[in-house]
Each structure stands twice: as structure tokens, then as C-alpha cells.
Amino acid sequence: MNYLSAENISKSFGDKWLFKDLTLGLSRGDKMALIGANGTGKTTLMTILAGVTPLDKGSxxxxxxIRVxxxxxxxxxxxxxxxxxxxxxxxxxxxxAVKExxxxxLSGDDKRFAAAIEKVDSLQAWDFEARVKEILGKLGIPDVTVxxxxxxxGQRKRVALAKVLIESPDLLILDEPTNHLDLSMVEWLENYLNTQNTTLLLVTHDRYFLDTVCNVIVELDNGSLYTYKGNYAYFLEKKAEREAIEASEVDKARNLYRKELDWIRRQPKARGTKAKYRVDAFEDTKEKASQRKFDNQIELNVKSARLGSKIVELHSVGKRFGNRTVVNNFLYTFKKGDRIGIVGKxxxxxxxxxxxxxxELRPDNGQVVRGDTVQFGYYKQTDLEYKDGQRVVDWVKDVAEVIRLGTGQTVTASQYLNAFLFPPHKQGTLIEKLSGGEKRRLQLLRILMAEPNFLILDEPTNDLDITTLNILEEFLMNFPGCLIIVSHDRYFLDRLVDHLFVFEDSGNIRDFPGNYTDYRNFLAENNDPKNDAKTQATTASAKSETPAAPTKRKLSYKEQKELESLEHEMAALEKQKAIFIEKLNGGSGSHEELTQWAKEIEQLNAKMEEKEMRWLELSEMG
Known part of the structure; x- marks a missing residue:
């Protein structure tokens, strides 16, 4: 049963087409995710499908x-x-009835309350009322009188999400539903959408969420839609295949274009009367050959200032607001290379x-001691500040026209923007015309330009597209300084942090050794999310005192990347070996060729054995 159909829809801003002639269908039971780079038009497309924004063409x-x-x-x-x-x-x-x-x-009027109960009874709405209570409680909205x-x-966004879920529509259209939710809320929403008989269309960058909730992935790329029937992991596999095919087609078109261009140049008079089909085909080939994919895999390598031996020391710091303690006598000494995730409601x-x-804030008790060499880079959940009419490249040049990289090289402001997925044609854009995600990316760029050695990222994944997140993750994995991340993105945390500061009741903070998945597994094993830090520390101590089961050290980021690289290299060597074996078995080569192919196989075997030994070594360490 088809719930929503979009036929040949197009939208332009001024003389620029955002997308043209897109067609999309959503059937009952589909849980579809719309993904794509920031600025490609995902939110605009969502507002068109929701009937909020008029379209220029199509229907x-x-x-x-059904209710939407x-x-x-x-x-x-x-x-x-x-x-x-x-x-x-x-x-x-x-x-x-539930509202009444x-x-x-709240009114205290007994007669009114009795009438309201009777109304709820007549509509059999008590289940509905219980569901409302659950939604409000899980999304952290306890006071409905505010x-x-x-x-x-963030609170308004959660109220809006609660409103949509309470209405229980047949078709849910959600734009970044996990933004401004804490981790427990994200996990609850994930489970809620999985268990409800709802048809869903959403935009999100949360890769775990995509993988567990969605069964259809639609990518908006360069003004075209690509549909994949499967979860996020399936999408990644099929997208790689599509891009390889497209790259091959572009290469073929370029070769054909060169031949046809020569024909066009040699027959200028014939073009008006002869072989019109060939001239038309030439124009199509020219368009195909001119396609250029923006390289979004440029490596970020920003210089960081030197970090001394003393970094930051927290000596039993505490903070209260009124009668509420938010940080209770927390003690910690930061070390070089610390990679800490902060989680809590x-x-x-x-x-x-x-x-x-x-x-920026003084503790009520205790002391914060900062080293002289510490340079903070603090990415906050605040709006980007810029002047009216200011363009992207000028905004960056206000800080520096030349930026130093970690390799010692220098790049221009334009080249630096390119690495942050702002290609040359985008750099002259007015900042106010950028999407929310593009503005967040600019904000991050500005912070890294200051060469910090202690990065603090407060919800950096909000509004960023998946491509940007992948590049940011690669940069942060190689960042040499200290790193603190507050995020509801479980994939982001799992990939980047070594241990957690977990905010518990009464301002207590647990220092947990491991990433977010490790912490969830720990809670599941202990069946008590409120186990105190002392119990956890005792368990860790007992494990460390058992010589028969030494704890494996975790792979370093460099070793982890080497392990991943080895798997690809071994697969490539296997393919090369198969080619030479096929040649030998064919029996069509000369004696010299047969000898050479056998020699190549011997060398490949030696290389594979060397890489397999290193792979096994790293695998056992991990």
C-alpha cells in the first residue's frame, strides 16, 4: 500500500536548481532514511514531502x-x-480527553476531575494516557505547565518530538529526531520506533540508529536520488559498488569524448545537416565526461601547539546551583593522549x-589547575557568529590567509576550506545561505585554526552529515593532544574514546575504563545501572590481580589502522595470485612467461605469509 508518492519534483532558489525531477515512493511499513551531504537539500525535500514548502515542478x-x-x-x-x-x-x-x-x-476541581475521568473512560483512553506519560518521561519533559x-x-525540540509521537500518526516524517537527546533517550526512541507499527521517513546522521531502525536508505547526491533496500551497512556496500561503476563510466565517456571531439572539429560544415544523431550523442557524452566527483576524502592534518607535562588537574571540584549538586567533589588529572567521552542525562x-x-566557570569548592602550555579548542552548541553579507572564504581569511598543517606545510584559506568539504564554488556563498550543518562545520574549522592541544567538543555531531563525520573521526583519531567529547552519537563515541566520565545521581561522576559499548555491556552484566564506582573499581582490581588471565591491551589507533589496512592488502594479494594461477592453468604462455608467472606467485606467497603473521599478531593483541 503506497502511503506517499512524489513524482518529478523540482526545487530552485533563484536561478539555481537544488534538485530536478526527483521521484520517490513510500509504502506502508517502510522505515526510510534520507541521507546526503550538508547543503544538498535534504531538509528542503523533507519540507516539500511534508507539505510545508511549495515545489516548483512535479507533484x-x-x-x-492516513494521518501524517x-x-x-x-x-x-x-x-x-x-x-x-x-x-x-x-x-x-x-x-x-487526556488533555482535559x-x-x-492540576486544577484541584473535584467535579471537573470526575467529569474528565468519565470522558477518558468512555473513550477507553487510559492506555493512551499511560503512553503519553511514558513518552514525556523518557524524553525528559516532567512539567507540562512550563x-x-x-x-x-533542545527542550523545545524534545517537546515537538513528544507531540508527534503522542499523535501516533500513520506516517512519521522526522528531521534529525536524535538531536538534543541524551544517550538513554536515543536508545529508547530507537526501541520505540522499532516496536511501533509506523511508517517512517527520517533524516539522521546517527549510524547505529540507521542500522537498527531503517530498512530503506535513500541518498540525495548531486541532485539525484539513489534507493537501497536494506540497512546502513547494506547501503555502504552498494554505494561503493555504484561509485566504482560510475567512475568507470566517466572514464569510458572521456575516452569516447576525445574521439568524438576530433570528429566534430574535422567536420564543422556537416554539423548542421549531417549525422545529427551523432552530434546529439556528442553533447550527451560531453556532459557525462565532464562529471567530477568532489574528493571528500582529503586528510585533515591541522597543527597543534606543544603540550607540556602539566595539563589540567581537578582537585575535588564541586558545583551547586541552589540546593542541587551537579558536580560532587570530582578528582582527576589529565594525561597526554587522554580521549574521554562524557555521558549523562x-x-x-x-x-x-x-x-x-x-x-569559564569557577567551582564552589576544590581547585582546577591548568598547565601553562594548554590551549583549549572549545566547540559549543552555540550559533555561528558572522557579519551580514559575509562570504565563507572571507570569514576564514579574517583569522588567517595561510594555515599551518601538522606536517609543517602551509595551505591557503581556500585549500583549507576544501578539506572541510567546501569546494571552490561554495566558498563564495553568503554564510546566511548555508545549511545548519554547513554552519556547524565552519564553526569547527575556525576552532581548529587556532592550533589547540586540548579539544573539547560539546555535541559536535548535531547537524553534521555522515561524510563530514567520517572525515572528522579520521582527524580526531590522529589528534595528538587531549580530547573530551560530549555526544549522543554512540558510533562516534565508540570509535574515538578510551574511557568515560559517566554522570550519575547527586553530581557523582564515574570514571569508567572503556568506550560506550563497554559501559553498556558492564551495566547489562551487573544488572544494575546504579552500581557505584567503588564496586566497579573493586571488580577491575580483582581482575588485575589474577595472573592467569592478563588483560589484553587495546590496539593503538595506529595499530588499528594498520590492522584494517592489512586486511585490504591481503585481499588484494589474493586477487593478484588468482590472476597468475589462471594464466598458468591456461597454458597459452611461452616458456619465459610461464617461468615469470610462477616466480610472481612465489613472491606473492611470501608477501601474504608476512602480512598474515603481522595480522595474527595484531589480532591477538586486540
Whole structure:
């Protein structure tokens, strides 16, 4: 059953087409993810499909008997309305009955409360009311009397998500639903969407979320849509195959173009009357041969200032706001190469700890000692600051026209922008015309230009596309200084951090050795998420005192990359060996060729044996 159909839709801004003649279909039960680079038009396409933005060409149709719920990227509500009014502003009679029940409960009017109960009873809405309570509790919205205008942007986004889920539409259209959720909320939402009989269309950069929730991946790339029936892992495999085929087709078109260009030049008079089909085919070949994929795999290698032996020491620091303790006597000494993830519920005090580390906030007790050589790079959840009418390249040149890399080389501001996925044609764009993700990328670029040796990234993955995340991860894996990451992106944390600061109740912070998946496994094994740090430390100590089962050390990032590289190299050698074996078995070569092929196989065997030994060594270490 087809729920949504888009036929030949096109959208332009001024004289520039964002995309043309796109066709998309969504069937009942599909859980479809729309992915693509920042600035390609994902949000615009979503607003068109949701009926918010008019299109220039084509048509969008939604099945008449279904209800559609839409979560926009930046929800806009009347700031004077309380949360309750926003949550139940739809026309669903069950939702209206539950809203009246909540209002009656708060009013203290017994008659009104009795009438509300009777109404809920008549509609058999108690299950609905219980589901509302679950959604509000899991998304951290305990007080429905608060006015929307007093809430942060992240809180408003969670209210908007709760509203959409409460309405329980047949088709959910969600733009970045995991932004501003903490890790427990992301995991709950993932489970909720997996267990609900809902058809889903969403934009997200969360790769674990994509892999476990979605069964269809649609990529918006260079104005075209590519559909993959499978999860994110399947998409990666098939995309690589598609790009290899496209690269081969472009190479063939370029070779043909050179031949046809010679024919065109030799017959200028004949073009008007002869072989018109060939002239038309030449234009098609020219267009195909002119295709150029922007290389988004440029390696970031930004210079960092030298870091001394004393970095940052936290001597039993504490912070309270009123009667609430958000950081309780936390003690830690940062070491070179520390790679720490910070996890905890929204409002637990994560940003408070970061601000005390950098000196933007004084602790109520204890002391923060910072080394003289420490240079912080602090990426916050704040809007990008720029002048009206300022262009991307000029904004970067305001800081420096030449940037030093970690290799000692220098690059121009334009080359530096290129590495951050701002190709030359994008560098003259007005900043106000950039997408949210592109502005976030610029903000990160500016911080790295200052050559920090202690990077603090507060939710760096919000609004960034997957391509940017992959490049950022590669850079951070080789970053030589200290790194602290606050993120709800589990894949990002797992790949980059060695241990965690876990915010628990009453401002207590657990220093956990391992990444986020290690921590979740630890909780599952102990069946108690509230086990204190002392229990965990005792367990770790007991393990370390058992000589029969020494703890394997983790591979370094360099060794991990070597292990991954070895797997590819071994596969390539195997293919080469198979080619020479096939030649030998063919029996068509001369005596000299047969001898040479046998020699090549012998050399390949030696190389493979050497690489296999190193692979086994690294595998056992990991």
C-alpha cells in the first residue's frame, strides 16, 4: 500500500536548481532514511514531502485515509503557550480527553476531575494516557505547565518530538529526531520506533540508529536520488559498488569524448545537416565526461601547539546551583593522549564540568589547575557568529590567509576550506545561505585554526552529515593532544574514546575504563545501572590481580589502522595470485612467461605469509 508518492519534483532558489525531477515512493511499513551531504537539500525535500514548502515542478500525493506527523529541524511554537497546550493541540478526540484530564488534575476541581475521568473512560483512553506519560518521561519533559518560551532550543525540540509521537500518526516524517537527546533517550526512541507499527521517513546522521531502525536508505547526491533496500551497512556496500561503476563510466565517456571531439572539429560544415544523431550523442557524452566527483576524502592534518607535562588537574571540584549538586567533589588529572567521552542525562551537569575545566566557570569548592602550555579548542552548541553579507572564504581569511598543517606545510584559506568539504564554488556563498550543518562545520574549522592541544567538543555531531563525520573521526583519531567529547552519537563515541566520565545521581561522576559499548555491556552484566564506582573499581582490581588471565591491551589507533589496512592488502594479494594461477592453468604462455608467472606467485606467497603473521599478531593483541 503506497502511503506517499512524489513524482518529478523540482526545487530552485533563484536561478539555481537544488534538485530536478526527483521521484520517490513510500509504502506502508517502510522505515526510510534520507541521507546526503550538508547543503544538498535534504531538509528542503523533507519540507516539500511534508507539505510545508511549495515545489516548483512535479507533484506530491499522500494517501487520503492516513494521518501524517512532521517533526521539523527547528520547531517554532508560541512562546506564551504552556507545554500541555502544545502537546495536545491536535484534533484527536482521545488526545483532547487526556488533555482535559491533565488540566483537571492540576486544577484541584473535584467535579471537573470526575467529569474528565468519565470522558477518558468512555473513550477507553487510559492506555493512551499511560503512553503519553511514558513518552514525556523518557524524553525528559516532567512539567507540562512550563511555558515554551522559557525552554532551551533542545527542550523545545524534545517537546515537538513528544507531540508527534503522542499523535501516533500513520506516517512519521522526522528531521534529525536524535538531536538534543541524551544517550538513554536515543536508545529508547530507537526501541520505540522499532516496536511501533509506523511508517517512517527520517533524516539522521546517527549510524547505529540507521542500522537498527531503517530498512530503506535513500541518498540525495548531486541532485539525484539513489534507493537501497536494506540497512546502513547494506547501503555502504552498494554505494561503493555504484561509485566504482560510475567512475568507470566517466572514464569510458572521456575516452569516447576525445574521439568524438576530433570528429566534430574535422567536420564543422556537416554539423548542421549531417549525422545529427551523432552530434546529439556528442553533447550527451560531453556532459557525462565532464562529471567530477568532489574528493571528500582529503586528510585533515591541522597543527597543534606543544603540550607540556602539566595539563589540567581537578582537585575535588564541586558545583551547586541552589540546593542541587551537579558536580560532587570530582578528582582527576589529565594525561597526554587522554580521549574521554562524557555521558549523562540532559541537565546532569556535563557543560558545567567543561566550563570549569576551561575556566569559564569557577567551582564552589576544590581547585582546577591548568598547565601553562594548554590551549583549549572549545566547540559549543552555540550559533555561528558572522557579519551580514559575509562570504565563507572571507570569514576564514579574517583569522588567517595561510594555515599551518601538522606536517609543517602551509595551505591557503581556500585549500583549507576544501578539506572541510567546501569546494571552490561554495566558498563564495553568503554564510546566511548555508545549511545548519554547513554552519556547524565552519564553526569547527575556525576552532581548529587556532592550533589547540586540548579539544573539547560539546555535541559536535548535531547537524553534521555522515561524510563530514567520517572525515572528522579520521582527524580526531590522529589528534595528538587531549580530547573530551560530549555526544549522543554512540558510533562516534565508540570509535574515538578510551574511557568515560559517566554522570550519575547527586553530581557523582564515574570514571569508567572503556568506550560506550563497554559501559553498556558492564551495566547489562551487573544488572544494575546504579552500581557505584567503588564496586566497579573493586571488580577491575580483582581482575588485575589474577595472573592467569592478563588483560589484553587495546590496539593503538595506529595499530588499528594498520590492522584494517592489512586486511585490504591481503585481499588484494589474493586477487593478484588468482590472476597468475589462471594464466598458468591456461597454458597459452611461452616458456619465459610461464617461468615469470610462477616466480610472481612465489613472491606473492611470501608477501601474504608476512602480512598474515603481522595480522595474527595484531589480532591477538586486540
Amino acid at each position: 506530491v500525493s499522500v494517501r487520503k485515509d 506527523g512532521y517533526l521539523e529541524q527547528a520547531p517554532d511554537f508560541d512562546g506564551q503557550l504552556p507545554v500541555l497546550e502544545v502537546l495536545f493541540s491536535g484534533n484527536n478526540p482521545v488526545a483532547k 484530564y491533565e488540566e483537571a488534575l 511555558k515554551i518560551g522559557t525552554m532551551s532550543g 540532559n541537565g546532569a551537569g556535563k557543560s558545567t564540568l567543561l566550563n570549569m575545566i576551561t575556566g
